[in-house]
Amino acid sequence: MASIPRSASLIAGIGSAFGSVQERAVVMRKIALPVGTLLLVLWGWNYVVDAKIFPSVVLPPPSDVLDMLLMQSGFMYGHAQQTFFECLAGFALAAFCGVGLAMLITVSRIAREMLYPNLVLFQLIPTIALAPLFVLWFGLGSESRLAYAMCLSLFPIVVSSSTGLMNTNPYFVRLCDSLTATRWQILFRVRFPFALPHIFTGMRIGLTLAIIGVIVGEFVTAQSGIGYLISFASSSLETALALAAIVFLLAVGMLLFLILMLVEYIMNYIFSSEDR
Amino acid sequence: MNTHAITVSDLDTLAADTPAARSGEDSPGVRSAVADTGAPATNSPADAIPPAFSGFAGRFQQIRPFVLPAAFGLAVLALWEFIVWVTNYPPSILPAPTAILVSLVENRILLLENVPATAGVALGGFAIALIAGIAISVAMTWSLSLKEAFYPNIIAFQIVPKVAWAPMFVLWLGIDMESRLGFATFISIFPIIISMTAGLSNTDPSMLKLCRALTANKWQMLVYVRFPYSLPYLFSAMKISITLAMIGVIVGEFITSQQGLGYVILISAGRSDIDLMLAAVLMLCFIGLIFYGLVELGTWLVKRWFGQ
Numbered sequence: 001m002a003s004i005p006r007s008a009s010l011i012a013g014i015g016s017a018f019g020s021v022q023e024r025a026v027v028m029r030k031i032a033l034p035v036g037t038l039l040l041v042l043w044g045w046n047y048v049v050d051a052k053i054f055p056s057v058v059l060p061p062p063s064d065v066l067d068m069l070l071m072q073s074g075f076m077y078g079h080a081q082q083t084f085f086e087c088l089a090g091f092a093l094a095a096f097c098g099v100g101l102a103m104l105i106t107v108s109r110i111a112r113e114m115l116y117p118n119l120v121l122f123q124l125i126p127t128i129a130l131a132p133l134f135v136l137w138f139g140l141g142s143e144s145r146l147a148y149a150m151c152l153s154l155f156p157i158v159v160s161s162s163t164g165l166m167n168t169n170p171y172f173v174r175l176c177d178s179l180t181a182t183r184w185q186i187l188f189r190v191r192f193p194f195a196l197p198h199i200f201t202g203m204r205i206g207l208t209l210a211i212i213g214v215i216v217g218e219f220v221t222a223q224s225g226i227g228y229l230i231s232f233a234s235s236s237l238e239t240a241l242a243l244a245a246i247v248f249l250l251a252v253g254m255l256l257f258l259i260l261m262l263v264e265y266i267m268n269y270i271f272s273s274e275d276r
Numbered sequence: 277m278n279t280h281a282i283t284v285s286d287l288d289t290l291a292a293d294t295p296a297a298r299s300g301e302d303s304p305g306v307r308s309a310v311a312d313t314g315a316p317a318t319n320s321p322a323d324a325i326p327p328a329f330s331g332f333a334g335r336f337q338q339i340r341p342f343v344l345p346a347a348f349g350l351a352v353l354a355l356w357e358f359i360v361w362v363t364n365y366p367p368s369i370l371p372a373p374t375a376i377l378v379s380l381v382e383n384r385i386l387l388l389e390n391v392p393a394t395a396g397v398a399l400g401g402f403a404i405a406l407i408a409g410i411a412i413s414v415a416m417t418w419s420l421s422l423k424e425a426f427y428p429n430i431i432a433f434q435i436v437p438k439v440a441w442a443p444m445f446v447l448w449l450g451i452d453m454e455s456r457l458g459f460a461t462f463i464s465i466f467p468i469i470i471s472m473t474a475g476l477s478n479t480d481p482s483m484l485k486l487c488r489a490l491t492a493n494k495w496q497m498l499v500y501v502r503f504p505y506s507l508p509y510l511f512s513a514m515k516i517s518i519t520l521a522m523i524g525v526i527v528g529e530f531i532t533s534q535q536g537l538g539y540v541i542l543i544s545a546g547r548s549d550i551d552l553m554l555a556a557v558l559m560l561c562f563i564g565l566i567f568y569g570l571v572e573l574g575t576w577l578v579k580r581w582f583g584q
Contacts, residue, residue: 132545
C-alpha cells in the first residue's frame, strides 16, 4: 500500500471508494497496462527510428511529431477549425433530417413501406465513391463537403432511429391509444423517449461517417482543412506534419464525440427526470 | 439519342403501370370484370399467389411490401429522367438514369477491366483482416493481461477517422497495390477485432463452468465452446468489414492509382463524364452486392456446419 505512489492510489481510489487492496490492484492494472503499452509502443517507435531501420521520411521520431505540433499549431488550428465546423454542420443537418425522416416512417405506414426498403437498398451504394460528384455539384467550397458528410451520415441515423421508434413497447403504445392520445402525442411522448438509445447509437455511427465524409471531401477538393493537410503533407514527404495533423484530427474527433455525449446526456435528462 | 428516347418512354410507362395496377387491384369491380370475360388472367403476377389470399384486396396486401417500394423507386427514377429530359439539363451535371445505363453498356469493357484491381484488392484486404483479426481477438481472450494492455488502446485508436491514414499508407507502402491492400486491411480489421473479442469473452459463463468441471482444457473450450458461440458476432462484423474494405480500396484509389474503379470515377469526374462515373458507381454496387451475398453464403454454410 505504502509503496503505491499517491497519485496512482488516488486514481485507484476513484475506481473503488471502499475497495480492498486487491480491488485497487485490479483497477491499477486496468489503467497501468494500457498506458504502459502505449508508452512501450512510443519507446519502440523511437528505438526503431534511432536504429535507422527506416528513413526518417517514412517514420519520423515521435519528438519530431511533437515539435511539429508545437511549432505549426497555429497553422494547423485554422485547418482544424474548418474541419470541425464542417463536420458539426454536416452531422447536425443529417441528425435533424434523419430523425425527421425516421419519424415520418414511423407515423405513416405508406411512407414506411415506400421508403424503408429503398433506404436499406441505398446503403448498398458505396457512397464514398460519390465524393467527386458532390464536388462537381457544389463546387470546391465547404458546401460540397457539408452535403457529402450529410449524405454519408444520414442513412445510419434514419435506419437506427426508425428501428428504435418502431420497436417501442407495444403495450405502452396501446395504453396511450386507449387513453385517446393522438399519433403525434404517442410519437413525441412515448416513442421518442423510448427510442433515444437507438437514436444515439445511430448518431454515433453517423458522426463517424460525417467526419469521414469531410476528410474524404478534403482529400478530393484539396483546398484546406485537416484532410487536405494530411494528403498535402504526405505527398510532399513531410511525414511529421502529416502525423501531427492526424493528432489534430484526433482532437477534433474527440471534441465532436464529447459534444454528442453531452447532447445525449441532456436529452436523457430532459426525458427521464420529469413525469408528465 | 434515339435509344435514349425509347428507354425514356419505357421507363415512364413502367412507372405509370404500377400505380394503375395497384388501383386496379384495390377495386373489386375490376376483378369481376376480369372474371366476366373469362380470360385466363395468368399474365397478372398477382395470380401466382395461392387461393388462400384470393380477392384483390387480400392479394394487394400480400404484394404491397414489394410493390410499394419498387413503385416509389421507379417513380423517383422516372421523375429524374423526366426532369432531365424536359429541362435539357446538362448531362455533365446530372445525366438521366438511362444515360447511365447506356454508358454502363457502352463502357462495359473499360469497367470490367478495372473490376479485378478493385475487387481483388478489397477481397485480399478483407481476407487478411479476417484472419489477423480473429488471431488477435483469440490472443486477447487467451490472456487477460494482453487484453487489458491492448484493448483500450485499440478502442481509443478508433476515434481517429481511419480514412485519414490513407495518405500515410501511400507514403509507407508506395503507390502500387500494396498500399491499398494495407489500407483495406487496416480499415476493415477493427470491427472484426472488436466484435470477435466481445463474442469470445461473452460466452455463457455457466457453459464454461460446465466444461471446466468436465476437465476441458483452455484450448478445447476455445475451439468447441467460445468459437462457435462467437460466430454470430463474427458474421455481423464481417458484413461491416467487407464494406469497409471496399471503402478502403476506393479511397486508396482516389489518392493514388492508375487503375481500378475508384480511379475510373476520379478520372471521369475530372473529365465531367458523369455518365461513366455513375456507371462505375453502379458497378461498385454490383460488386458490393456480390460480396455481401458471399458473406451471407458463408454465414449459411458455417451455420449448417456448426448447427448440428
